[in-house]
Amino acid sequence: MKDRAALTEVLDRELAALIRPYLPRVAAAVLVSLLLSALNGAIAWFFKPFTNAVVGAHDYALVAWVPPIVAAAFTARGFLAYLYAYLMRSAGIKLVRDTRVRLYRHLVRLPVTALGTETSARVISRLLSDTGILRLLVSDTILTVFKEVPSILTLLAVAFYRRWDVTLLALVVAPAIGAGTHRFGKGVKLKRKQAQQTIAQLTHRIAEATAGAKVIKVFGRGREMEERFAADSQVHYRQELKIVRLKEMTKVLVDVCTGFGLAFVIWYGQYLVSAGTITVGDYASALVAILMLFGPVKKVGGSYAVLQEIRGAKERMNWLEGLAEETDGDVPLPAFRSEIRFEGVTHRYRPDAEPVLRGIDLVIHKGEVLAVVGPSGAGKTTLIDLIPRFMDPTEGRVLVDGIDLRRVRLADLRALIGLVGQDVILFNDTVRENIAFGRPDATDEEIREAARRAYAHEFIQELPRGYETLLGERGLNLSGGQRQRIAIARAILKSPPILILDEATSALDSVSETLVQRALDELMQGRTTIVVAHRLSTIRNADRIVVLDHGRIRAEGRHEDLVAGSGVYRELYATFEAGRGGAAGEETGD
Numbered sequence: 001m002k003d004r005a006a007l008t009e010v011l012d013r014e015l016a017a018l019i020r021p022y023l024p025r026v027a028a029a030v031l032v033s034l035l036l037s038a039l040n041g042a043i044a045w046f047f048k049p050f051t052n053a054v055v056g057a058h059d060y061a062l063v064a065w066v067p068p069i070v071a072a073a074f075t076a077r078g079f080l081a082y083l084y085a086y087l088m089r090s091a092g093i094k095l096v097r098d099t100r101v102r103l104y105r106h107l108v109r110l111p112v113t114a115l116g117t118e119t120s121a122r123v124i125s126r127l128l129s130d131t132g133i134l135r136l137l138v139s140d141t142i143l144t145v146f147k148e149v150p151s152i153l154t155l156l157a158v159a160f161y162r163r164w165d166v167t168l169l170a171l172v173v174a175p176a177i178g179a180g181t182h183r184f185g186k187g188v189k190l191k192r193k194q195a196q197q198t199i200a201q202l203t204h205r206i207a208e209a210t211a212g213a214k215v216i217k218v219f220g221r222g223r224e225m226e227e228r229f230a231a232d233s234q235v236h237y238r239q240e241l242k243i244v245r246l247k248e249m250t251k252v253l254v255d256v257c258t259g260f261g262l263a264f265v266i267w268y269g270q271y272l273v274s275a276g277t278i279t280v281g282d283y284a285s286a287l288v289a290i291l292m293l294f295g296p297v298k299k300v301g302g303s304y305a306v307l308q309e310i311r312g313a314k315e316r317m318n319w320l321e322g323l324a325e326e327t328d329g330d331v332p333l334p335a336f337r338s339e340i341r342f343e344g345v346t347h348r349y350r351p352d353a354e355p356v357l358r359g360i361d362l363v364i365h366k367g368e369v370l371a372v373v374g375p376s377g378a379g380k381t382t383l384i385d386l387i388p389r390f391m392d393p394t395e396g397r398v399l400v401d402g403i404d405l406r407r408v409r410l411a412d413l414r415a416l417i418g419l420v421g422q423d424v425i426l427f428n429d430t431v432r433e434n435i436a437f438g439r440p441d442a443t444d445e446e447i448r449e450a451a452r453r454a455y456a457h458e459f460i461q462e463l464p465r466g467y468e469t470l471l472g473e474r475g476l477n478l479s480g481g482q483r484q485r486i487a488i489a490r491a492i493l494k495s496p497p498i499l500i501l502d503e504a505t506s507a508l509d510s511v512s513e514t515l516v517q518r519a520l521d522e523l524m525q526g527r528t529t530i531v532v533a534h535r536l537s538t539i540r541n542a543d544r545i546v547v548l549d550h551g552r553i554r555a556e557g558r559h560e561d562l563v564a565g566s567g568v569y570r571e572l573y574a575t576f577e578a579g580r581g582g583a584a585g586e587e588t589g590d
Helices: 002-045 047-057 060-108 120-162 164-211 213-218 222-274 280-321 380-385 410-415 431-438 444-453 457-461 480-494 510-524 536-541 559-565 567-579
Strands: 339-347 357-365 369-373 395-400 417-420 498-502 528-532 544-549 552-557
Touching: 002 060, 002 120, 002 280, 060 120, 060 280, 120 164, 120 280, 164 222, 164 280, 222 280, 357 380, 357 528, 357 552, 369 380, 369 536, 380 498, 380 528, 410 417, 417 480, 417 510, 431 444, 431 480, 444 457, 444 480, 444 510, 457 480, 480 510, 498 510, 536 567, 544 559, 544 567, 552 559, 552 567, 559 567
Parallel strands: 369 528, 369 544, 417 498, 498 528
Antiparallel strands: 339 357, 339 395, 544 552
């Protein structure tokens, strides 16, 4: 219980910190709310002289002023309420925008391995759904508190001044309202957490349906996928329905308590008036203040349930915000001069896991083409991922020109590296922007030249809008060979001194295979290249081959020497030559 209270206190401090940048707007809204509260109090206060003028004194001159004053008061009340709501809700929208940008900035600065086994759907849910709930912090909770609490206090003051005994009678229901809203609010928080988890699952299902459309269709699993999505949607429907019930039950509770409180006030007030203890004006003024009081109380009670939702959203966002960003070095690295060196490198993905790499000692010289081969799971991808510092080794170190990569500025290091991965990543943008991704300032002619050298210019020209053609998500409207050539053009345009190449294992038709190989040959010219090799030509033409097995270097040398002297390499090569599938080991996620 104490831990929960402590967590709530921490969350409230964090929520207060989120609001701080918007305090000027909130402060302006508070001033408006004070004017609104004063106006509400004035309306209740002047009911006494107006009522006495009509009922008792028959002051028709004063009565004549009642209609225009009431109209003016309620008109002013409406405009002030609009201004207050606009200020607070616009602050809420800005809060959501800024929080999403901050979380996205944090996301792209995380290490590649930071999210582990987390699904992209959960991350999307944190970035979109939970940040959207944060808007309610300003546009609902704080808006209600700053608008209604001053009104409650003002109206209470008027009611107590007119008849303290009548007002106390109305307040006997307050403890029941407080206890009920607290209980319902806790229920809303729990159900909202469950609903957000289901939203993440639904997002995941949608992503699976779009990414795996071909597999779903060819295996005839469309109906089953539909049923799964429908089942998850039904779960979410029930969760949202429970949230609605809990929120509305809060309002019902306030209404019921209000009804009993008002009944007490009317009964007691009638008794006092009939006994001649108070005037009709006093009673009317107190009654109007109390009637006007119950509306704000109901809204404040409802906002407590919303606050619980907001706390839950912030708690879930803290999971993403709590992931440590990449650590940057401070040593500049303007150029690559001599070598990349691995010294005693061992790497584990988790402290309790088996090492993926074990005691790697390796030197890669400038201008050298190094082919890395080995069976699936040997550690090939892990080895090349250490060079751009997608992760740091558990033991040992990786150096460029004698400098530990952990000391080097990440921007400088990655500016020296080009990457063409096994799974080609294209963005939902034009062909031009995809090629220029590594050099946004490149001219059109430089982009076209890179495409020509990658043997991509011809097919790009045949696209509906040429280089301005929108590729769509992941470039799925292109063939596999076309996607690879655009990725190669992107690397050629960047023109890095170090190239990391993870050759695709997917089969291409003979024409595409030839064009991709030519593009790769063009890309590798004059560069230090580390390639996870799956093609015979790459292996044979490499300056040196490193054979990895179970995370260790089993052999290294040229192709001819390894065929003659390394049993592991000979087996890999024989398998590859027989079936074009395994010489270098089909990479499935080392």
